[in-house]
Amino acid sequence: xxxxxxxxxxxxxxxxxxxxxxxxxxxxxxxxxxxxxxxxxxxxxxxxxxxxxxxxxxxxxxxxxxxxxxxxxxxxxxxxxxxxx
Amino acid sequence: xxxxxxxxxxxxxxxxxxxxxxxxxxxxxxxxxxxxxxxxxxxxxxxxxxxxxxxxxxxxxxxxxxxxxxxxxxxxxxxxxxxxxxxxxxxxxxxxxxxxxxxxxxxxxxxxxxxxxxxxxxxxxxxxxxxxxxxxxxxxxxxxxxxxxxxxxxxxxxxxxxxxxxxxxxxxxxxxxxxxxxxxxxxxxxxxxxxxxxxxxxxxxxxxxxxxxxxxxxxxxxxxxxxxxxxxxxxxxxxxxxxxxxxxxxxxxxxxxxxxxxxxxxxxxxxxxxxxxxxxxxxxxxxxxxxxxxxxxxxxxxxxxxxxxxxxxxxxxxxxxxxxxxxxxxxxxxxxxxxxxxxxxxxxxxxxxxxxxxxxxxxxxxxxxxxxxxxxxxxxxxxxxxxxxxxxxxxxxxxxxxxxxxxxxxxxxxxxxxxxxxxxxxxxxxxxxxxxxxxxxxxxxxxxxxxxxxxxxxxxxxxxxxxxxxxxxxxxxxxxxxxxxxxxxxxxxxxxxxxxxxxxxxxxxxxxxxxxxxxxxxxxxxxxxxxxxxxxxxxxxxxxxxxxxxxxxxxxxxxxxxxxxxxxxxxxxxxxxxxxxxxxxxxxxxxxxxxxxxxxxxxxxxxxxxxxxxxxxxxxxxxxxxxxxxxxxxxxxxxxxxxxxxxxxxxxxxxxxxxxxxxxxxxxxxxxxxxxxxxxxxxxxxxxxxxxxxxxxxxxxxxxxxxxx
Numbered sequence: 163x164x165x166x167x168x169x170x171x172x173x174x175x176x177x178x179x180x181x182x183x184x185x186x187x188x189x190x191x192x193x194x195x196x197x198x199x200x201x202x203x204x205x206x207x208x209x210x211x212x213x214x215x216x217x218x219x220x221x222x223x224x225x226x227x228x229x230x231x232x233x234x235x236x237x238x239x240x241x242x243x244x245x246x247x
Numbered sequence: 248x249x250x251x252x253x254x255x256x257x258x259x260x261x262x263x264x265x266x267x268x269x270x271x272x273x274x275x276x277x278x279x280x281x282x283x284x285x286x287x288x289x290x291x292x293x294x295x296x297x298x299x300x301x302x303x304x305x306x307x308x309x310x311x312x313x314x315x316x317x318x319x320x321x322x323x324x325x326x327x328x329x330x331x332x333x334x335x336x337x338x339x340x341x342x343x344x345x346x347x348x349x350x351x352x353x354x355x356x357x358x359x360x361x362x363x364x365x366x367x368x369x370x371x372x373x374x375x376x377x378x379x380x381x382x383x384x385x386x387x388x389x390x391x392x393x394x395x396x397x398x399x400x401x402x403x404x405x406x407x408x409x410x411x412x413x414x415x416x417x418x419x420x421x422x423x424x425x426x427x428x429x430x431x432x433x434x435x436x437x438x439x440x441x442x443x444x445x446x447x448x449x450x451x452x453x454x455x456x457x458x459x460x461x462x463x464x465x466x467x468x469x470x471x472x473x474x475x476x477x478x479x480x481x482x483x484x485x486x487x488x489x490x491x492x493x494x495x496x497x498x499x500x501x502x503x504x505x506x507x508x509x510x511x512x513x514x515x516x517x518x519x520x521x522x523x524x525x526x527x528x529x530x531x532x533x534x535x536x537x538x539x540x541x542x543x544x545x546x547x548x549x550x551x552x553x554x555x556x557x558x559x560x561x562x563x564x565x566x567x568x569x570x571x572x573x574x575x576x577x578x579x580x581x582x583x584x585x586x587x588x589x590x591x592x593x594x595x596x597x598x599x600x601x602x603x604x605x606x607x608x609x610x611x612x613x614x615x616x617x618x619x620x621x622x623x624x625x626x627x628x629x630x631x632x633x634x635x636x637x638x639x640x641x642x643x644x645x646x647x648x649x650x651x652x653x654x655x656x657x658x659x660x661x662x663x664x665x666x667x668x669x670x671x672x673x674x675x676x677x678x679x680x681x682x683x684x685x686x687x688x689x690x691x692x693x694x695x696x697x698x699x700x701x702x703x704x705x706x707x708x709x710x711x712x713x714x715x716x717x718x719x720x721x722x723x724x725x726x727x728x729x730x731x732x733x734x735x736x737x738x739x740x741x742x743x744x745x746x747x748x749x750x751x752x753x754x755x756x757x758x759x760x761x762x763x764x765x766x767x768x769x770x771x772x773x774x775x776x777x778x779x780x781x782x783x784x785x786x787x788x789x790x791x792x793x794x795x796x797x798x799x800x801x802x803x804x805x806x807x808x809x810x811x812x813x814x815x816x817x818x819x820x821x822x823x824x825x826x827x828x829x830x831x832x833x834x835x836x837x838x839x840x841x842x843x844x845x846x847x848x849x850x851x852x853x854x855x856x857x858x859x860x861x862x863x864x865x866x867x868x869x870x871x872x873x874x875x876x877x878x879x880x881x882x883x884x885x886x887x888x889x890x891x892x893x894x895x896x897x898x899x900x901x902x903x904x905x906x907x908x909x910x911x912x913x914x915x916x917x918x919x920x921x922x923x924x925x926x927x928x929x930x931x932x933x934x935x936x937x938x939x940x941x942x943x944x945x946x947x948x949x950x951x952x953x954x955x956x
Contacts, residue, residue, distance in 0.1 A: 169946060176945075180385045187381045191374060191649075195642055198367070198619035207507020209617055215370040216690040217503065220377050220683050227384040227679055231672035234389070238669065243946045245667045 172241040179233055183226045190219045264666055268337045275340075279479050285309070290763045299762050303442035306766040310480065310773060311457035317473045322464035326806040329466030329813070330397040330789060331663045336471055338670040342677020344471045345661045347478035347778035349376075349682055351427070352434025353839045355481060355775035358686075359754075360747025362693035366616040368637075369693070371644040373686050375843075377679060378645070379652025382851075384675035387653060388662040390858045390944045392671035397663065398786075399656040399850065400794040406857040407868040408937055410799050415872045419849035420656040420790045422876075425824065427655075427842040428783040432828035434776040441722055441752060442769045448829045454773065455825050458780050463814055467664060470781045477774035478681060484771025485685055485692075488754040488764060492695040495758060502691040509698050514617050516701040520740055521609045528733045529741035533607035540600035544593065551585070551592045558582040611741050616697060636905040643910035644840075650916050651843025654850035657779075657786040668947040696750055699757050700740075707738045715756035719749050727753075784824070788817040840909045841883060848875035848915025856923050861941045867927030875919030882911040 194201060198211035205213050238244035289302060327333055336344065354376065362369035394402055399420060404413030432451055435458075439450030493502035496509060520526055543550035562578045586592035605612050614621055620641065622633030652658065661678075665671045704712075709731050719727040726746040729738070752772060755764040792813035797804050804812075849872045856863040856871075884890045886900050887908035906913060 173945060183381070183385060187378065191378050191645060192642060195374070195645065196638065198638070199624060202619060205507075207505075207511055209619070211619055212367055212370070212510075212617055213507070215367070215374055217687050219374055220687050223377050223381050224676065224679050224683055226381050228676045230384055231676050234672055235669050238947050243948045245669060245947050 168241055169243070172237060172243060175237055176234065179230065183230055186222065187226060190214065190222045194219070264335060264337065267335065268340075271337065271340055275475060275479065278476060279483075282480060282483070286763060286767055289766070290761060293761055293763050300444060302763055302766045303444070303769070306770045307439060307442045307453070307773070310770045311453070311777075313476065314457050314473045314777065315460040317476060318460045318464045318469040321469040321472055323466060323468050324807060324810045326810060328468045329810050330793065331660075332466075332468040332471045334395075334664055335666045336664045338665060338673040339677050340475050341471070341661060341665050341670075341674040342679075343478040343681050344474035345658065345674070345678035346681035346685075347474035347481065347774070348470075348661060348782040349658060349678070349779070350478075350481065350685060350775050351779035351839070352431050352437075352772060352776035354685065354689075355485065356434055356437070356748055356751050356772045357839075359689045359692040359696070360750035362690050363697055363750045364613055364745075364747050366614050367619045368614065368641060370690065371641050372648065373690060375645045375648025376652060377683060377686050379649040380675060380679040380682070382649060382653035383658070383662075384672065384679075386855050386858065387659060388671050388675050389668045389947070391659060391854075392662050392665060392668050393944045393947060394940075395663065397660075397793055398789050399659055399854075400790060401798070402857065403853060403868065404794070404798060406937060406940060407853070407863075407865045408933060409865055412853070412865060412868050412872070413794055413798065415869055416850070416853075417790045417794050419845065419872060419876055421787055423655065423842040423845040423849075424657060424783045424786045424790075425820070426838050426845070428780055428787070428820075428824045429827045430838045430842075431776045431780040431783065432825050435773060435780065436828060437722075437748065438752070438769050438773045438776065441719075442766065442773075451825050451829055454777060455821055458777050458784065459818065459821055463817055466810070466813070467660075467785060470778075470785055471664060473781065474778045477778040481771040481774045481778075482681070482684055484767045484774075485688060485751075488758055488760060488768060489688055489692045489695065491760055491764075492699065492754065492758045493691070496695060496698060502695060503687055506691040506694045510617055510694050513694055513697050513701060514615065516698070517610060517615050520701065520705065523739075525733065525735065525737065526609070526739050526741050528735075529739050530607050530609065532732050533603045533741070537600050537603035537607055540596045540603065544596050544600065547589050547593050547596070550596075551589060554585055555582070558585060606741065606744070611743065616694065639905060640907050640910060643906050643913040646916075647844050647847055647910045647912040648840070650847035650851045651845075651912060654846040654854065655843070656790070656846070656850070657782040659854075660786060660789075661782075692751065692754065696754055696757060704757075705738060705740050709736055709738055712738060713756065715753050718756075719753060780824075784817055784821055787820045788813045791816045791820075837887065837889065837909060841911075844879050844883070844910065844912030844915065845876060847912040848879040848919055851916060852919035852923055856920070856927075858941070858944060860924075860927075861938050862927055862932055863923055864927045864930055864933040864937075866930045867923040867925075870926050871919045871921075871923030874922040875915040878918050879911045879915035882914060883908045886911075 194211055194214045198215075201211040201214075202209040204210075208216070235244075289297070289305065293302060323329055325333075358369070358372055361372060391399075391402060394405070396402060396405065400413045400416035403416040404410065406412075432455065435454030436447045436451035439445060439453050440447050443450065443453075445453065489502045490500050493505065494500050497505045499505045558578070558581055562575065562582055565575045565578050586595050620634055620637040622635070622637055623630040624634045625631075626634075662671045662674065665674050709729075712729065716727060716729055720729070723746075726749045727744070729743045731738075732742045733739070752765070752769060755762075755768055792809055796812055797809050852875060853863075853868045853872050857868065882903070884894050885896050885898070886902060890896075890908075891900075903914065
């Protein structure tokens with residue numbers, strides 16, 4: 163099936179934002195955990211990497227998903243693929 | 248409760264949806280107020296002398312009756328209502344329902360306990376069980392909603408053309424949901440026992456009644472509205488004791504913001520306990536016990552004969568000395584209690600040796616709370632190896648839990664219930680937000696409880712230990728047992744053996760709150776276990792009735808018949824799960840984590856490639872799912888002690904890269920991806936219809952997509 167240029171651009175933007183957000187996800191999860199011992203400086207009482215695993219990463223996850231929903235819902239309208247209400 | 252209605256206005260227009268949401272806001276607003284008023288009234292009655300047993304009973308029956316009531320009010324036999332709640336659950340409420348569906352007995356009861364026992368290591372669960380939602384949101388939820396069928400095997404069947412992938416999907420969905428539901432029903436039994444004093448087996452069936460009335464009558468519709476109600480109870484119940492402990496210890500009612508300072512105090516207390524001579528005394532006693540058993544194990548027949556002779560001599564001596572009858576009977580009992588033969592003696596002594604050795608360590612075997620990983624990267628070779636394996640296992644567990652989260656059918660199914668793709672995306676945000684509220688509180692709870700135990704409880708004389716210790720000891724000595732090992736009359740940390748599953752349930756008592764709060768927390772745990780069990784049972788029953796019966800066996804079956812079959816299967820599956828749970832299978836945390844590894848290895852590669860790679864085809868997906876699931880299962884069966892026992896594996900345990908069996912999915916997921924890609928490339932591309940389906944799910948509005956050039 164031939165897909166219009168408009169939809170191809172929509173898909174590319176979707177994949178781009180998905181990749182960017184996944185990189186952030188990977189860094190706060192796996193990179194911080196891998197270097198947990200080296201990132202143990204005091205952060206308001208917690209060792210920093212301990213705090214990230216207990217709270218910081220979770221906040222980032224909520225923001226990632228929230229931003230994705232906001233971005234995609236606007237992208238739908240921009241490219242005319244939003245659902246009719 | 249007039250005006251409580253889950254009826255939806257006509258059609259699915261935006262205005263009707265808004266009116267419906269306003270109605271829901273009103274209903275659940277009143278409901279939350281009503282629940283708080285109910286707890287306050289009970290608290291007043293407690294002050295007036297209502298007994299604890301009655302408070303437990305009232306909580307148990309009031310909440311179960313409430314859930315059943317919602318189930319009865321939303322009864323339905325319409326297929327769209329029964330399977331996907333009519334597809335008009337607003338994003339916020341779907342988020343709450345997903346939160347309750349998601350947070351199981353393991354999250355509510357078990358997680359803070361795991362954090363208490365393992366410190367940083369336990370944070371793998373926090374990270375894994377929240378970060379997985381990023382994968383759900385970015386890779387799956389909006390696309391599945393656009394696809395818009397009823398179940399996950401539905402998607403596999405349509406995308407990969409045929410009944411083979413659908414059938415593998417059904418098997419995998421049942422395997423992971425059933426393992427998971429057994430753990431939930433076990434949790435239900437534990438809580439009802441504590442709340443009501445009923446026997447464990449009876450407790451299971453009381454809770455099961457609540458689950459069944461709800462999902463049986465109203466399917467997804469009833470389950471959704473009950474889960475929202477359950478979320479409200481469980482989050483209130485989780486927060487109150489933590490906030491109380493925080494106020495008590497720090498004077499600030501926001502535990503999440505201030506427990507860093509408590510963590511530092513816990514670390515200081517740990518150092519003190521490690522250096523404490525009394526603790527060292529207890530450790531030395533356990534060390535000696537372990538050594539004694541190890542010595543006996545060197546020559547089992549001789550040691551057993553010596554034990555027998557000694558016990559026999561004691562009986563004879565007592566008889567000869569005309570000792571009191573009670574003493575003689577006790578000595579005879581000790582003689583009879585000796586292992587019957589060499590094999591029994593070896594098994595018993597090996598277990599006893601391991602148990603004593605586990606307790607012959609500083610801090611009762613717990614790692615230091617703030618320390619990331621055990622071992623030392625700058626130490627000798629052994630310490631470096633320990634460190635690397637500890638870190639590798641942490642990362643592997645996070646990976647498995649995350650990918651598993653994004654592949655559990657009962658969670659993915661929830662995103663079929665929103666009115667639109669747009670709402671499906673927002674709904675994941677709300678889901679994670681509501682889950683986040685509990686998950687970022689759990690580590691705080693663990694630290695505050697640890698502080699309380701290390702600083703208040705340790706050093707208390709035995710005759711002045713608080714009541715909750717004896718109360719929990721009565722429920723199950725395996726969960727909590729305390730004995731004065733070094734006979735100094737003072738409680739040392741090493742003298743307590745505590746199971747993670749009671750930390751949350753005991754927190755109100757540890758903090759010195761009135762019993763009504765304990766009842767409320769138990770009711771919250773019950774809500775968590777019941778809501779997850781509801782969602783899981785529905786997933787299993789739907790996989791069998793919708794996918795197996797309707798799609799594969801009898802495609803002409805009427806809607807009413809399909810729903811009826813689903814209801815009948817629900818009953819059968821629930822009873823089967825209860826029967827398994829009543830056996831108290833060995834390792835609950837392992838069961839839950841195994842479900843995640845199974846889901847991760849079987850569904851995630853097939854679903855993601857199904858959406859993002861048009862070339863993925865039937866044979867690739869089928870073989871990929873089988874390979875991923877197969878290797879995960881094989882690794883667990885050959886390395887996990889309980890499964891090794893079941894399958895009679897006797898070969899020596901061979902860990903790959905030192906990865907623990909709990910994270911077996913770390914091998915299954917990459918293999919699943921690799922097999923799907925390779926097999927798809929060497930077999931013919933999927934049909935044009937499938938390629939169009941993939942286009943269809945990628946754009947929220949297909950009409951415009953079809954207008955392309």
